[in-house]
Amino acid sequence: MKDKLVLLGLFLGLFFVACDDVEEDPNPPSPVVPKTTVITPDFDAQMAYDFIQKQVDFGPRVPGSQAHRDCGNWLVEQLKAYGAEVLTQEAQVMAYDGTYLPMKNIIAQYQPDNKRRILLYAHWDTRPFADKDSVRTKEPIDGANDGGSGVGVLLEVARQIQQKQPDYGIDIIFFDTEDYGRPEWLPADGDPSDWCLGSQYWARNRHKPNYRAKFGVLLDMVGAKDAVFNREGTSVALAPGVVDKVWKTAQTLGYDTLFVDEVTGQTIDDNYFVNMGAGIPSANIVHYHVSGPRPMGYGFFHHTHADNMSIIDTTVLKAVGQTVMEVIYQE
Numbered sequence: 153m154k155d156k157l158v159l160l161g162l163f164l165g166l167f168f169v170a171c172d173d174v175e176e177d178p179n180p181p182s183p184v185v186p187k188t189t190v191i192t193p194d195f196d197a198q199m200a201y202d203f204i205q206k207q208v209d210f211g212p213r214v215p216g217s218q219a220h221r222d223c224g225n226w227l228v229e230q231l232k233a234y235g236a237e238v239l240t241q242e243a244q245v246m247a248y249d250g251t252y253l254p255m256k257n258i259i260a261q262y263q264p265d266n267k268r269r270i271l272l273y274a275h276w277d278t279r280p281f282a283d284k285d286s287v288r289t290k291e292p293i294d295g296a297n298d299g300g301s302g303v304g305v306l307l308e309v310a311r312q313i314q315q316k317q318p319d320y321g322i323d324i325i326f327f328d329t330e331d332y333g334r335p336e337w338l339p340a341d342g343d344p345s346d347w348c349l350g351s352q353y354w355a356r357n358r359h360k361p362n363y364r365a366k367f368g369v370l371l372d373m374v375g376a377k378d379a380v381f382n383r384e385g386t387s388v389a390l391a392p393g394v395v396d397k398v399w400k401t402a403q404t405l406g407y408d409t410l411f412v413d414e415v416t417g418q419t420i421d422d423n424y425f426v427n428m429g430a431g432i433p434s435a436n437i438v439h440y441h442v443s444g445p446r447p448m449g450y451g452f453f454h455h456t457h458a459d460n461m462s463i464i465d466t467t468v469l470k471a472v473g474q475t476v477m478e479v480i481y482q483e
């Protein structure tokens with residue numbers, strides 16, 4: 153592209169030299185104005201932390217519980233207070249065991265008329281059991297990290313957008329009923345569709361007909377102390393360019409010890425259904441080990457009672473939040 157511009161310039165120069173005596177062009181080309189540098193606002197990790205604490209204080213956000221209803225209402229009010237146009241999708245969705253769950257997807261739109269859009273999303277429900285723990289396995293978990301952290305970071309992003317709009321219209325979706333999948337104590341059936349019920353519903357019933365976004369970013373388990381965000385395998389398979397954009401941005405910001413270039417196996421998460429069902433290429437920022445002192449897989453807290461506020465680290469929230477902000481403000 154640059155080479156072609158140079159050639160064009162040479163050609164025009166020759167033209168004017170050859171036609172010395174012609175009148176001055178009444179409509180000279182407007183001078184090239186360099187693109188103004190957009191300053192990405194500073195993500196406040198303490199705010200994100202407080203938003204996680206607030207969710208945990210409601211109690212486990214298990215679909216059908218009072219804590220789930222109360223937290224859902226609070227999230228809607230919070231997003232409205234941060235200037236978003238908010239709508240909800242409510243439906244009954246069938247869980248792995250045949251029971252129906254009251255599902256509520258929460259959708260916040262900024263600049264809804266802007267055709268250029270980016271989608272940010274996380275799940276807001278929490279796991280109804282601690283099926284990877286050795287104690288109290290039938291009791292629900294706090295879900296400070298799995299559920300709370302992605303929402304906490306995106307609420308802070310919403311607060312920032314209200315103060316300064318990026319060029320793109322941003323949609324933030326808090327999907328429900330992500331984490332109600334088949335418990336570990338039952339034999340595995342290999343069916344991923346009992347996870348991510350809210351994003352599956354949304355992919356079939358988007359909040360606007362033919363809704364499109366240039367790309368999406370999912371945040372899941374983005375606040376624990378020993379976090380590592382390897383390139384998640386499903387995202388790499390379905391949206392390599394988005395993964396590259398997010399990881400390179402993080403590394404440029406100096407978060408290269410957290411955002412690592414190793415690739416995980418393919419996992420099932422909301423990004424799979426948003427990608428496959430709605431055609432929006434998405435990257436999943438998710439805590440998942442590939443190599444190192446821990447066995448391959450999610451962090452030690454995953455689906456246990458250790459997933460509480462004691463594992464939440466503001467330096468990790470800052471790295472993820474600032475990276476997401478940089479991605480949306482520099483697009």
Ligand SMILES: [Zn+2]
Pocket residue numbers: 279298331455
């Ligand atoms: Zn989970």
